[in-house]
Amino acid sequence: MDIGIDLGTANTLLYVRGQGIVLNEPSVVAVKEGAGTALAVGTEAKQTIGRTPGSITAIRPLRDGVISDYEAAEEMIRHFVRKAVPGRRPRTRMVVCVPSGVTPVERRAIVHAAQRAGARSVHLVEEPMAAAIGAGLPVADPRGSMVVDIGGGTSEVAVISLGGIVTSQSLRVGGDRLDEAITNFVRKEHGLLIGERTAEDIKLAIGSAWPVPGDDALESRTFTVRGREKVRGLPKTVELTVREVRAALDEPVEAIIAAVHSTLEECPPELSGDVMEHGIVLTGGGALLPALDLRMASATGIPVFVADNPLDSVALGCGKCVEDFDALERVMSAA
Numbered sequence: 001m002d003i004g005i006d007l008g009t010a011n012t013l014l015y016v017r018g019q020g021i022v023l024n025e026p027s028v029v030a031v032k033e034g035a036g037t038a039l040a041v042g043t044e045a046k047q048t049i050g051r052t053p054g055s056i057t058a059i060r061p062l063r064d065g066v067i068s069d070y071e072a073a074e075e076m077i078r079h080f081v082r083k084a085v086p087g088r089r090p091r092t093r094m095v096v097c098v099p100s101g102v103t104p105v106e107r108r109a110i111v112h113a114a115q116r117a118g119a120r121s122v123h124l125v126e127e128p129m130a131a132a133i134g135a136g137l138p139v140a141d142p143r144g145s146m147v148v149d150i151g152g153g154t155s156e157v158a159v160i161s162l163g164g165i166v167t168s169q170s171l172r173v174g175g176d177r178l179d180e181a182i183t184n185f186v187r188k189e190h191g192l193l194i195g196e197r198t199a200e201d202i203k204l205a206i207g208s209a210w211p212v213p214g215d216d217a218l219e220s221r222t223f224t225v226r227g228r229e230k231v232r233g234l235p236k237t238v239e240l241t242v243r244e245v246r247a248a249l250d251e252p253v254e255a256i257i258a259a260v261h262s263t264l265e266e267c268p269p270e271l272s273g274d275v276m277e278h279g280i281v282l283t284g285g286g287a288l289l290p291a292l293d294l295r296m297a298s299a300t301g302i303p304v305f306v307a308d309n310p311l312d313s314v315a316l317g318c319g320k321c322v323e324d325f326d327a328l329e330r331v332m333s334a335a
Ligand code: ADP
Pocket: 007, 008, 009, 010, 011, 012, 150, 151, 152, 153, 154, 174, 175, 176, 200, 203, 204, 207, 283, 284, 285, 286, 287, 288, 289, 290, 310, 311
């Protein structure tokens, strides 16, 4: 039994050898104060965010790319593995994708958690490597490939060649920061307090990094937001425009583009030449922000492509490692 796990800051995906992606749920655990076990994990737990009574907390164990809560992370992995593969799991090998910024202590913690979830052997793959493999980039070739994986808590920018990461950068700017930027904007400009789920809903409904060519209708769309008035505390409704949301997202979007710039600067010239020629590939949920690719291409002068199904890229790359252990042994580190 071979299982690949994309342990994301926002979503966890499980890939089973011979079956493909069998589970895709938010990386959230709901726990009750003082109680040892989780009340809910995954989709069910995410629904409780912002709606929990005082004694229940919705935890995102990997929120900023680091494991902030080991116990919750372990519980989450165990729960998902049992759910995806019920019954006996003989001789389980697991390939787990981890953000490239994790410390050796965190790597050990993840390995330990996977072992407690029933793994006999655990291999770790760096997220940008898995993302690049999943997006179909020729990672084993002597050619520079650039992948930008924009997740919930972090974005990872990496240049890969000959099966290894040549330069990479992990920044704590991803979908969550975009949501926060919307929350702050709505508070400052409209005096309205909203929760993180609402901010994400706004982003998904009318968020964009730039005007989208050929979609003039987008510019005139609005989103009705309900929240609480900052001053009087009463419920209030505000009509947000596409332009407002774009302005709100400007800063975190620029931060991601700046990371692409600086990674290119650090990259050996032959490899950055390859990237200029073949382009940059975007993966992760953030890649779906409309016109982010166009804005990045304009800022860098390099073509930018969004991977097919960017939310699945890391899990699919992890899955390739699981399907073909031997060929991909080189990009994995045994633990
Ligand atoms: P992680 O790997 O860190 O778990 P994901 O790659 O699963 O993260 O991406 C999750 C992030 O992508 C969330 O912040 C979510 O809001 C964002 N996201 C998902 N779909 C879209 C979309 N269509 N437009 C913009 N952001 C999106």
